[in-house]
Amino acid sequence: MQSKTLIVVVGPTAVGKTAVAIQIAQQFGCEILSADSRQFYKELNIGVARPSLNELNAVKHHFIAHLSIFDPYNVYKFEQDVLLLLDKLFEKDNIAVMVGGSGLYVDAVCKGIDDLPDPSPELRKQIIEQYEMEGIESLKKRLKELDPEYYSIVNLTNPKRLQRAIEVCETTGQTYSSLRKNMTHKRPFRIIKIGLNQDRETLYNRINLRVDVMLETGLLKEVESLYEYRYLNALNTVGYREIYNAVSGDISIEQAITDIKTNSRRYAKRQLTWFKRDQEIKWFAPTEFDLICQYLQSEI
RNA sequence: GGCGUCGUAGCUCAGUUGGUAGAGCAGAGGACUGAAAAUCCUUGUGUCACUGGUUCAAUUCCAGUCGAUGCCA
Numbered sequence: 095m096q097s098k099t100l101i102v103v104v105g106p107t108a109v110g111k112t113a114v115a116i117q118i119a120q121q122f123g124c125e126i127l128s129a130d131s132r133q134f135y136k137e138l139n140i141g142v143a144r145p146s147l148n149e150l151n152a153v154k155h156h157f158i159a160h161l162s163i164f165d166p167y168n169v170y171k172f173e174q175d176v177l178l179l180l181d182k183l184f185e186k187d188n189i190a191v192m193v194g195g196s197g198l199y200v201d202a203v204c205k206g207i208d209d210l211p212d213p214s215p216e217l218r219k220q221i222i223e224q225y226e227m228e229g230i231e232s233l234k235k236r237l238k239e240l241d242p243e244y245y246s247i248v249n250l251t252n253p254k255r256l257q258r259a260i261e262v263c264e265t266t267g268q269t270y271s272s273l274r275k276n277m278t279h280k281r282p283f284r285i286i287k288i289g290l291n292q293d294r295e296t297l298y299n300r301i302n303l304r305v306d307v308m309l310e311t312g313l314l315k316e317v318e319s320l321y322e323y324r325y326l327n328a329l330n331t332v333g334y335r336e337i338y339n340a341v342s343g344d345i346s347i348e349q350a351i352t353d354i355k356t357n358s359r360r361y362a363k364r365q366l367t368w369f370k371r372d373q374e375i376k377w378f379a380p381t382e383f384d385l386i387c388q389y390l391q392s393e394i
Numbered sequence: 395g396g397c398g399u400c401g402u403a404g405c406u407c408a409g410u411u412g413g414u415a416g417a418g419c420a421g422a423g424g425a426c427u428g429a430a431a432a433u434c435c436u437u438g439u440g441u442c443a444c445u446g447g448u449u450c451a452a453u454u455c456c457a458g459u460c461g462a463u464g465c466c467a
Contacts (some may be wrong), residue, residue, distance in 0.1 A: 171399035252434040327429045
């Protein structure tokens, strides 16, 4: 029996992942899974650089525009969804390509993620309110009582880390640290990871240019049409919230555009920080398709 | 052409009553287990425009040069 292989393509935003993934999928005659936590949403298109219709038609894509911004979704569900789909795909294909820049989501598929509970919306709301009313010190105090072990290792200035740990402790009655196994789950398929990167200046030029193209193709209209939903998590996204800052009058539209570029560059940097520590990733320039193919052939 | 103001980090600027300098932004590095395009942490040495002069010591005072800018002609 031939072994099944998932080819994973990662890299910073705007580096050119989509084009390479499509080439690979065509080369191997397989389908593409997106691991981009914002391209999931059907309402978000221009601002999240969704692949064009031509690109989407060139190869069968999954997990693009399959959700609504109103749907609750998270990494764990994504992991489950991907594993289910791969089961099906591997019945007919030996290879599948997963492409995306959301590091946590990629890792959830490749290494697995602990089965922790979803918080109830009420509990989450309550914790957020506590943070907003009483500040981070009060969250720290609450976590210290619930889970001193995690308290001693967590970044105590990051409210979201504290919030999540409290959520898990309160819903399970157990400590977050005891439930976090952090084990690598065995997958019934091989994984080959390739990373795309290029020199910083070229990447940043591409990012800046892409924002300009987004504006030319109707970014403002798309973003403004979702204005009333700006508080949804899916819209807490580079390219959207800056424009909402301008619409609400806090900054000029020119400033918003500059901010989108700056924040996209920072996002790219964070992505690189995440992926750089993964020793399984083999890095290439986005133009080196032949080299990438050679590498994949030698590994498969 | 005359008079004035300015020339300090990639950018905007502060400052040194003479003892070689510091903020914001940009940038860089890092963390990351159900909101992850999220959230959080760390990080500032630069011919103080150039050439001379005064001085133990000049980025700081003086002169000249160059550049920018304003007003007057």
